[in-house]
Structure formats: C-alpha cells, structure tokens
C-alpha cells in the first residue's frame with residue numbers, strides 16, 4: 055500500500071504555476087476570511103502555519119505573498135497528480151484533493167520502484183512535491199508519508215510495523231484528535247506502544263466504542279481496503295423519488311434544503327468540506343437534467359448553500375414537465391474545515407456562530423432524532439407534498 059500526500063499543496067501549486075513565486079514565502083487564503091489555508095515551506099520558516107490569522111502571518115513574515123485561493127486550479131492539479139498513479143493501477147482511492155492511497159501489488163514492477171516513478175513524474179511535470187509512505191496497510195503507509203514531510207519517501211518493510219509505530223505519540227493513530235490525545239496522555243497512554251499494551255476493556259474507559267479499532271491500529275493491524283472510485287473523488291449524495299409527480303417549486307426547494315442538512319451533517323462528521331454542488335431532476339418521462347456549481351471556497355455549512363439551491367433547481371429544471379425525482383450531490387472534497395476558526399471580523403463571527411449552531415443541531419439530532427430541530431423548510435415539508443391535481447380537473 056502506498057499513501058501519497060502533496061506537500062503544502064495550495065501554496066505549492068501557486069509556485070508551480072508562477073515561477074516568480076518559487077523560493078519565496080507564499081501563503082494561500084486569508085483575504086476573505088482572514089485565515090491562512092496553506093503556507094509554503096519558505097513561509098513556514100518564519101513561523102507561518104495553518105490555520106493562522108493573516109494579520110499574524112504578516113507580522114511574522116513581512117514579505118509574505120498572500121494569495122486568494124484558486125480552487126479550480128488546485129482541482130486541476132489534483133487530477134493531473136493522480137493521473138500519474140492511474141498510469142500504473144486503477145486501484146487508487148482519492149481521499150481528499152491532495153491525498154490518496156494506491157494499491158500497487160498487482161503491478162509487475164517492485165512497489166518501491168513504481169512509487170518512486172510516480173513521485174518523480176509529479177515533481178518533473180507539475181513542479182510540486184509529494185510525500186510517499188509505503189507499508190503493509192493504509193495505517194502504516196499514511197503515517198509513513200506524513201512523518202518526515204516534505205518530499206518524504208518512507209518505506210516500512212513488512213514485519214517492522216510495530217517497531218515503526220510504537221515509539222510514536224498517540225495522536226498519529228487515525229481517530230485520535232487533540233481532545234482524545236489529551237485524555238490518553240492524562241491516562242498515561244502517551245505513546246502508541248502504551249495503547250497496544252493496554253487491554254481493550256480498559257481502553258474503552260477512555261475511548262468508548264472506538265477502543266477495539268484503535269487497539270488494533272496500535273498493533274499495526276488494519277484491513278481497510280483501497281476503495282477505487284469510478285468517479286475522480288468521493289461524494290455525498292441523496293435523492294428523493296416522489297409518490298406523485300411534482301410541480302411545486304417551494305416544496306421541491308425545501309426538499310433540496312433538507313437533503314443539504316442531511317448531507318452536510320455527514321460532511322461535518324467526517325471533518326471535511328466540499329466545494330461543488332450538483333442538482334439533478336428527473337422528469338415524469340424519466341429523462342434527466344442537471345447543473346453543477348462550484349463555490350468560491352469549500353464549506354461544511356448547509357447555510358452557505360441554501361440560497362443557491364433554489365436557483366440551481368430552476369436552472370436544472372429546463373423543461374416545463376413535472377418532476378418525479380430530485381437529487382443533490384456534494385463533491386470536490388477537502389480535508390478539514392475552511393474559514394475562520396479564529397473569528398476576526400463580523401462576517402467571520404457570524405460564520406462561527408452558524409458553525410456552532412450546526413454542531414449543536416448535529417448533536418441534538420444524533421441524540422433525539424431529526425425532528426427535534428425544525429427549520430423553515432422542515433415545517434413546509436411537514437405539510438406534505440402539495441396536491442398535484444391540475445387545476446380545473448378537481449371535483
């Protein structure tokens with residue numbers, strides 16, 4: 055298994071696209087929301103990191119070149135980057151814009167040689183560097199790629215997984231965020247070795263239901279397969295087929311908003327953000343139309359897209375024919391939350407308030423069911439689908 059992870063991706067793409075930026079401290083993001091989304095290694099030398107307020111970054115690095123994000127460009131580079139992996143195998147799982155796994159076992163050349171070829175090709179053709187980790191499974195290869203960035207190339211031979219993992223701090227294991235790491239540290243389980251040595255029943259006291267999985271990880275065991283996607287990336291989608299064909303626009307728009315609620319809750323639970331929305335309609339004669347739109351920046355909040363859904367529905371609904379189905383898809387996945395973690399201006403503060411509200415709603419719904427919180431469109435949908443009987447034909 056090989057894990058591939060681009061280094062300082064957004065900033066590196068900007069430097070690749072414009073030779074004048076190479077060797078200079080460059081950061082992406084910031085202008086709109088005041089936060090650094092990606093910093094070149096030249097900038098990191100000044101102490102610039104993500105997420106950091108742009109104001110602070112400028113203080114640390116007065117010559118910092120701060121660029122607004124160009125996500126179309128990053129997605130194009132991402133497709134090019136993964137195309138070099140696809141040259142060798144279809145078994146590629148793209149987990150975010152700049153990270154993915156490939157299973158190179160079916161390739162007739164030695165895995166290390168192929169991994170090196172992919173990395174060299176990306177560097178030469180795209181002028182960006184990637185770090186690669188090679189190991190027995192997803193867990194080991196992913197940690198190996200991230201341990202010594204940038205431009206890392208780390209091979210963990212089979213049989214050496216334990217020796218590789220055990221000296222590392224617990225936070226390297228998937229599923230252990232900062233809060234869990236702090237609890238584990240307080241329990242005296244600071245290293246992966248400590249977790250491996252602790253019986254699962256005890257571990258459950260700190261980790262709950264995640265304990266068995268994390269215990270297996272601590273022993274270097276991971277049987278998660280590479281899941282090659284027919285599409286370039288994973289997406290979140292939902293559709294609804296109506297018992298009777300529909301023509302009522304407010305009802306259809308409310309249906310899409312409810313789908314957005316549901317899908318964005320999943321996006322948040324996965325710690326992701328998305329940039330592209332697709333609305334699809336199916337007419338009563340089974341033909342379909344769809345439209346896609348990309349946001350300026352990725353988001354994990356449904357409230358950022360509510361306003362677009364009605365417009366997209368009207369654009370997708372080209373024919374004056376009643377609808378049998380509507381669907382919403384969220385794609386172009388990014389890791390992590392974008393935008394203000396440190397609220398600086400009014401819009402960032404409002405955004406932060408909406409994010410906190412979204413978290414509260416997610417928790418309430420997980421505990422007490424979806425209907426515990428009703429938004430405007432939920433109330434509209436509660437009235438049920440409008441009667442589709444054409445006017446004048448009623449009793």
Ligand SMILES: [Mg+2]
Nearest residue numbers: 059060061152
């Ligand atoms: Mg990366």
